[in-house]
Amino acid sequence: xxxxxxxxxxxxxxxxxxxxxxxxxxxxxxxxxxxxxxxxxxxxxxxxxxxxxxxxxxxxxxxxxxxxxxxxxxxxxxxxxxxxxxxxxxxxxxxxxxxxxxxxxxxxxxxxxxxxxxxxxxxxxxxxxxxxxxxxxxxxxxxxxxxxxxxxxxxxxxxxxxxxxxxxxxxxxxxxxxxxxxxxxxxxxxxxxxxxxxxxx
Numbered sequence: 001x002x003x004x005x006x007x008x009x010x011x012x013x014x015x016x017x018x019x020x021x022x023x024x025x026x027x028x029x030x031x032x033x034x035x036x037x038x039x040x041x042x043x044x045x046x047x048x049x050x051x052x053x054x055x056x057x058x059x060x061x062x063x064x065x066x067x068x069x070x071x072x073x074x075x076x077x078x079x080x081x082x083x084x085x086x087x088x089x090x091x092x093x094x095x096x097x098x099x100x101x102x103x104x105x106x107x108x109x110x111x112x113x114x115x116x117x118x119x120x121x122x123x124x125x126x127x128x129x130x131x132x133x134x135x136x137x138x139x140x141x142x143x144x145x146x147x148x149x150x151x152x153x154x155x156x157x158x159x160x161x162x163x164x165x166x167x168x169x170x171x172x173x174x175x176x177x178x179x180x181x182x183x184x185x186x187x188x189x190x191x192x193x194x195x196x197x198x199x200x201x
Contacts, residue, residue, distance in 0.1 A: 016050055023047030028063035028076045034098070035063040038088050056080075062089040064097045066105035074105055122169055129172025147171045 004017050021030060027045050028035045040046040040058040051058050062079040077097050082089050129143045150171040154164035178186060185196045192200060 016054075018047060018050065023050070024061055025063055025076055025078050028065055028078075029073055032065045032073050034065070034094055035061065036089050036094065037061045060088050062093055062097060064094065064101045066101035066108070068105055068109040074108055077101055077104070125169060126172050128176060129174075143172045146174060 003021075018026065024035050024037060024040070024043065024045050024047070026047075027033075035045075037043050037046070038060055040061050041048070046058070046061075050056070059081050062082075063076050065073050065076045068074050077100065079089065079093070079097065081087065082093070126143065147168045151164050151168035154167045155161070159167070181200060185192065185200055188196070
């Protein structure tokens, strides 16, 4: 699998994706070293393809790697063309961006872990919902249909999109009580007795 580096935020341009072993940013990430360049086109490590695609003219560059809590590099800050009279990055710039990088790495790691946690939670709810449905004669798509209808009805009722999505995610649990209901009651073709109804409740 080929590794890539891509921009998360870039001023005035769309997302850019480059191979992880290309350019000054790739060098910064792979070596985990701060990179300061005064004239990009005089540095053999500089990847000119991005300038050619965007029409931009890169001059000075500052790249600073950032890490997760285990010390593994996650990416790098890249500042281009300092907007001062000298147009050159200095030691103070390195210190400032390094400080920012120390916070960004931890924040980015937390964001990724949070996303993974939400995805795992979603999968667990869907799986538990399917287990509940397996106790009845419903088809396997019943859980998915209920989720879709829940979202549509919530939207039609005027709920905010975030609340409608929350309802959609929770809907697979609507019949989870079937898991603890005895077959003699769950599959009974006739009317439940008072005792059976209490168990069902």
